[in-house]
Amino acid sequence: MEKPAPVAYPIEQLLQRRWSPRAFAPKPVEREVLLRLFEAARWAPSSYNEQSWRYIVVTQKNPEQLKEAQSVLSSGNAWATKAPVLICSVAQLAFARSDKPNRHAFHDVGAASENLLLQATALGLFGHQMAGFDVEKARVVFQVPEGYEPVAMMALGYPAELESLTEEQRAHEERPRARRPIQDFVFDGRFGNPIGHSKALDSTAQGGGA
């Protein structure tokens, strides 16, 4: 199943196709594919090139470990136990160079994970990140040391047909994709100043006023 975003302005099809599904096929994800996903994450930009992102990968090759990884998920994310790969993203909280807090630690993990998801989309896979998990349990299960923090869990794999889902999950899956309109989150010069009345976003090619 694909579910391209109903865009208001044309964007790259890779960005448009990225999506967070709940139906994963049991098909394993090849080592070479995983390496390409992490290579994509690797080239994300970061504050002072600190690359605050870390990833812990668990696959169906190690069923016990996968079960343990599944145990950190909240019950609403039961669909994710079908995914052949679970990934825990982790942030390094301080700058390696100065030991001072890196206020972009989570921000840069977000950028790297988005790269990973887009590369997955390009290779016919999908990833679905989850905020719903037990952070402290993840810290124990994945042995995350002090100075680092579990950020998000990600289910990853090849897509499956909707038939593999429960009825409730399927209903969720078939809901239209929705986002705020641009004028709700893009402002002209000052917070809250709508771009509808925008100087900043006026056409730069000013013609005959039409």
Next chain:
Amino acid sequence: MEKPAPVAYPIEQLLQRRWSPRAFAPKPVEREVLLRLFEAARWAPSSYNEQSWRYIVVTQKNPEQLKEAQSVLSSGNAWATKAPVLICSVAQLAFARSDKPNRHAFHDVGAASENLLLQATALGLFGHQMAGFDVEKARVVFQVPEGYEPVAMMALGYPAELESLTEEQRAHEERPRARRPIQDFVFDGRFGNPIGHSKALDSTAQGGGA
């Protein structure tokens, strides 16, 4: 100038070409182009679909406002005053639904901004995010209300030749792009467990042992 990432594994050329340059042409960025960049940001994934990202855009169409926006940058980012567009990304810190802190507020801004940068790359522009700016000053200049926080400044525009830079900036620009190797940030099952000895990343197609 282009500076594609020296990748260890093949990735999408869009991800490979994204880069944070310092040399921007004075050429204005068209309204339609800006809208496409924000449309790309719009479709990033977010925790509970909260879309914690906000963007304040300042362009050369409003030189006074642009000067004010430039004044929040730290002196090391003087190159950014050449860019025809400055954008301040902002995070909504709490969930709209519950008013509880959203621990992924910055994370999700990072994902949306990465989408924006990738769409810019696709359209022949480049964006360069900066952590080096005065957050409190930005809060005043852009009138960011309580509950929201300025996250990053971004210079945006079409690329220029290196000749437009100072010698020091040019040297910076010509340095090779560098990242940690994958084995430094991707772990097998447990934090710190290198994927070099990985079960998780073993080839799923196990042949004759070679």
